[in-house]
Amino acid sequence: xxxxxxxxxxxxxERTESDFASVLASGTRVRGRVRGDGDLRIExxxxxxxxxxxDLAIExxxxxxxxxxxxxxxxxxxxxxxxxxxxxxxxxxxxxxAGTMGGSEVSLEEGxxxxxxxxxxxxxxxxxxx
Amino acid sequence: xxQTIIGHGLTIEGEITSDDEVTVAGTVxxxxxxxxxxxxxxxxxxxxxxxxGSLSVGGSVTGNVTASDRVDLLTxxxxxxxVKAARITIQDGASFKGNVDMDV
Numbered sequence: 001x002x003x004x005x006x007x008x009x010x011x012x013x014e015r016t017e018s019d020f021a022s023v024l025a026s027g028t029r030v031r032g033r034v035r036g037d038g039d040l041r042i043e044x045x046x047x048x049x050x051x052x053x054x055d056l057a058i059e060x061x062x063x064x065x066x067x068x069x070x071x072x073x074x075x076x077x078x079x080x081x082x083x084x085x086x087x088x089x090x091x092x093x094x095x096x097x098a099g100t101m102g103g104s105e106v107s108l109e110e111g112x113x114x115x116x117x118x119x120x121x122x123x124x125x126x127x128x129x130x
Numbered sequence: 131x132x133q134t135i136i137g138h139g140l141t142i143e144g145e146i147t148s149d150d151e152v153t154v155a156g157t158v159x160x161x162x163x164x165x166x167x168x169x170x171x172x173x174x175x176x177x178x179x180x181x182x183g184s185l186s187v188g189g190s191v192t193g194n195v196t197a198s199d200r201v202d203l204l205t206x207x208x209x210x211x212x213v214k215a216a217r218i219t220i221q222d223g224a225s226f227k228g229n230v231d232m233d234v
Contacts, residue, residue, distance in 0.1 A: 021137030025150060028134045032144010032160055048144060082160050 021054070026061060039105075040070070042077075060094040073103065089120075138173065152182075154189070172206060185215075187224075194228075 010030065023039035026029060028044035039054035042062045049066040056070035059126035072087040075095045083089055085103035089113060093111035100117040131151040132179035136142060148164040157173040160167065160178050168182040170231035184199040185191075187207040195201060197215040205223035214231040 021135070022140045022156070023133065023135045025132040025134040025148070027132045027149035029147045030144060032141060032142060032146075034140065034142050036141045036156060037139030038136075040137075040140065043132075044134070044148075052140070098190070 022052075024062075055087075056093075060092070087098075136174075170207070179211075 019061065020033045022040045024040070024042045024044045026043040028047065030046045031046070032048045032101040034046065034048065034057050035051040037053045038088070040050070040052045041057045041059060042064060043059045044062060046064045047066060049068070050064065051069040053071065055072045056068060057074045058064050058077045058079055060076040061094070064078070065080045067081045067084070069084045073085045074090045074092065075097055077094070078096045080098045082100045083102060087104055089101045089103035089106040091097055091108045091112045091114060092093065093109040096113040098115040100119060104121055105121045107117045134148050134150065135157060136152070136154045136156045138155040138192045140233045143159045145161045146152070146158065146163070148166070148169070150164070151166040151169070152164045153169045153171060154168045154174045154176055157175045158178050159182045162176065162178045163181040165183055167186065168180055170176050170189045170191055172188040176189070176233065177193060179193045180191065181196040183197065184192045184201070185195055185197045188204040189208050190208040190213045192210045194211045195209070195213045199213040200215055200217040203209050203224040203226055205221045208225040210227045212231065214216065214228045214233065216233060218230055218232065220226055
């Protein structure tokens with residue numbers, strides 16, 4: 001059965017379903033460790049750490065208990081654990097998040113529930129470093 | 131659509147349960163159970179006991195398999211373990227080592 005698992009090379013943040021090489025659907029539960037290359041979309045439940053080289057999306061209705069590591073991380077569901085992103089962390093309005101968010105930038109939409117720390121690595125603009 | 135795809139390059143170690151179809155193109159170690167079909171693509175590695183509605187093996191499966199409907203071992207597929215299923219097909223060019231229990 002041929003399926004496209006080619007990594008998306010476009011820099012566009014807006015992703016469609018087919019861009020994700022891996023999907024853990026809503027009726028799927030994982031207890032254990034998930035790691036590897038490519039993007040991952042989580043719609044189901046995961047108990048355990050997740051580390052992927054591509055982008056990670058935790059959709060509305062999904063639940064993750066564990067630390068996550070990815071390029072860019074988008075959270076629309078429930079996450080209990082620390083996030084370590086090389087790029088951006090986006091916490092959507094539907095998200096319920098507890099943990100430390102680490103990334104080059106972290107954004108929090110209005111309506112999201114968040115309990116934890118934000119550690120964004122960036123340089124302060126010159127007018128603030130005086 | 132509630133289809134799960136474990137893509138090429140992704141490894142899951144632990145227990146996976148699903149109420150729908152699961153396609154494995156990467157690696158799974160531990161236990162895999164689905165109420166629907168489990169499809170192990172060419173190049174995929176499953177080192178796990180598998181319980182599913184049906185199982186189609188184009189990659190490599192090491193572990194015991196239980197299917198409520200059927201097991202299809204495709205050309206180039208490899209299955210090492212015992213199979214419990216009402217129906218089983220083994221295509222020319224597939225490798226299989228284990229016992230078959232068709233519940234007769």
